[in-house]
Amino acid sequence: MSHIPLPHAQISAAxxxxxxxxxxxxxxxxxxxxxxxxxxxxxxxxxxxxKGRPADHPVIVHIAGAAQLAxxxxxxxxxxxxLAEAFxxxxxxxxxxxxxxxxxxxxxxxxxxxxxxxAHPLTHALLSEFGGGLAAPSANQFGxxxxxxxxxxxxxxxxxxxxxxxxGGPCAVGVESTIVSLxxxxxxxxxxxxxxxxxxxAVLGHPLEHHTNQHSAKQRVxxxxxxxxxxxxxxxxxxxxQIMAAAAQRQTAGERIMVLSYxxxxxxxxxxxxxxxxxxxxxxALYATLRQLDLAGYDALLLELPPHTPEWLAVQDRLHRxxxxxxx
Ligand code: TXA
Ligand code: MG
Numbered sequence: 001m002s003h004i005p006l007p008h009a010q011i012s013a014a015x016x017x018x019x020x021x022x023x024x025x026x027x028x029x030x031x032x033x034x035x036x037x038x039x040x041x042x043x044x045x046x047x048x049x050x051k052g053r054p055a056d057h058p059v060i061v062h063i064a065g066a067a068q069l070a071x072x073x074x075x076x077x078x079x080x081x082x083l084a085e086a087f088x089x090x091x092x093x094x095x096x097x098x099x100x101x102x103x104x105x106x107x108x109x110x111x112x113x114x115x116x117x118x119a120h121p122l123t124h125a126l127l128s129e130f131g132g133g134l135a136a137p138s139a140n141q142f143g144x145x146x147x148x149x150x151x152x153x154x155x156x157x158x159x160x161x162x163x164x165x166x167x168g169g170p171c172a173v174g175v176e177s178t179i180v181s182l183x184x185x186x187x188x189x190x191x192x193x194x195x196x197x198x199x200x201x202a203v204l205g206h207p208l209e210h211h212t213n214q215h216s217a218k219q220r221v222x223x224x225x226x227x228x229x230x231x232x233x234x235x236x237x238x239x240x241x242q243i244m245a246a247a248a249q250r251q252t253a254g255e256r257i258m259v260l261s262y263x264x265x266x267x268x269x270x271x272x273x274x275x276x277x278x279x280x281x282x283x284x285a286l287y288a289t290l291r292q293l294d295l296a297g298y299d300a301l302l303l304e305l306p307p308h309t310p311e312w313l314a315v316q317d318r319l320h321r322x323x324x325x326x327x328x
Contacts, residue, residue: 010166011126017164018043018130023050025139025153026062026126027168028118030091030176030194031146031287032153033062033136034162038072044105044135050161053142058108060093060177061133064124065117072113072133074099079204080182086203089119091173091194095181106135112183122168138176139165145229145287145294145322148174152291174284175314180208192313194283228321231290234300237319238327240264243302246327255299260289262304275303279311286315290322 014024018035021043026035034050036043038061048055061072066084069076073096080094098113107113115133118124127134138146139153147153150167178193180200189197189208201208236246243259247270250257259265260273273293276282293301305319305328306312320326 007122010164011122011129013164014126014166015130018134021046023047023162025150025157025162025165026123026134026136027120027150027166027171028062028091028123028136029120029171030118030173031148031171032139032150032165033118033123033134034139034153034157035062035134035136037130038103038106038133038135041103041105044103046161047135047137048105050157051137051140051142053137055105056108057137058110058112058114059106059135059137060114060116061102061106062123062127062136063115063117063133064127064131065089068117068133069094069096069115072099072102072115073097077182079187082203083180083182083200084117087195087199088117089124090117091119091177092116092200093177093179093191093193095179095183095190097183112181114179116177120168120171122166126166143228143230145231145290146176147291148284148287152288170284170288172284173280174286174288175318178314181211192317194314196311197313198310229287229318230322230324231294231301233294233298234324235290235303235322236300236325236327237303237305237323240304242327243304247302250300250302256297257300257302258293258296258298260293260301260303262306265304275306279306279315282306282312283315286318 017024018037021040024035026033036047075097093114093116095112095114102113140146140156148171150165153165173194176193178195179191181188181190188211247259259270
């Protein structure tokens with residue numbers, strides 16, 4: 001990537017807006033983010049207003065690398081540096097005890113802060129020049145599918161709210177970062193994502209507790225709410241036989257449907273949109289596919305679930321939250 005010239009004019013424009021307390025759309029390797037200067041609470045408040053997101057939900061602070069960890073977190077355990085060394089820049093967010101100066105606008109009023117160094121070269125260059133931290137949730141309206149292209153982001157916000165979206169092309173990973181909490185006795189997996197659980201456990205040398213279905217009032221993780229990441233069209237998930245039966249029934253009833261097949265469904269009876277059979281390619285395509293099919297005005301999208309094996313953990317998690325009806 002280092003041979004590709006970076007669009008410095010775009011980065012300069014982004015820096016000026018961010019320093020002035022405005023929002024900028026930024027590419028990351030996972031999904032696009034809606035960024036504001038994390039040290040300006042009024043700028044961070046604009047993110048929540050633009051997204052329609054409840055103000056008590058914490059946002060991730062994006063930094064250039066592990067050298068900035070101590071600017072945002074304190075009492076940092078060795079494991080944080082081990083994981084940062086292994087996976088940064090990359091799709092891993094670490095939850096750590098916050099520094100006292102970190103605004104409640106960023107932390108949702110909690111004692112912790114989420115930190116991540118994204119790998120996209122454009123945003124990495126932006127963060128290096130910016131020097132501080134960028135608060136950035138995914139750049140979508142609250143509850144909607146996360147954006148994986150600059151065009152998706154422009155479709156989510158009016159130009160008055162968001163003047164600039166840095167175009168870094170389609171996101172390579174396509175689902176959000178893995179979130180690991182290093183607060184408390186043992187590291188916990190709060191959200192499966194771009195870095196696999198097995199890869200993290202290999203670095204830590206012990207198993208991770210998996211806590212994605214637990215959301216107490218003390219630790220609010222909006223990405224853990226059901227009906228998150230959802231398309232506007234009714235999405236129905238299930239195994240091949242369930243999807244085939246539902247498709248036949250709905251078609252007989254005169255509905256316009258699309259079947260998102262994984263592997264077992266091969267039929268000329270209903271329209272098929274074949275999904276990638278490899279978990280990385282599936283993740284990369286998932287949100288863009290849901291957005292594309294959302295525009296086609298179907299009555300329902302019927303999706304054949306991929307297998308419940310470890311490499312599909314992040315995709316299964318997002319499908320579970322995106323589905324309006326689960327047949328299995
Ligand atoms: O890949 C990603 O993580 C993308 C890109 C833009 O970096 N960001 C993203 O942000 O997915 P968002 O806000 O859509 O989801 C971040 C998740 C939320 O579920 C939020 O609640 C959680 O991280 N989070 C942030 N700070 C936290 C904290 N201090 N404690 C617990 N959860 C936290
Ligand atoms: Mg989000």
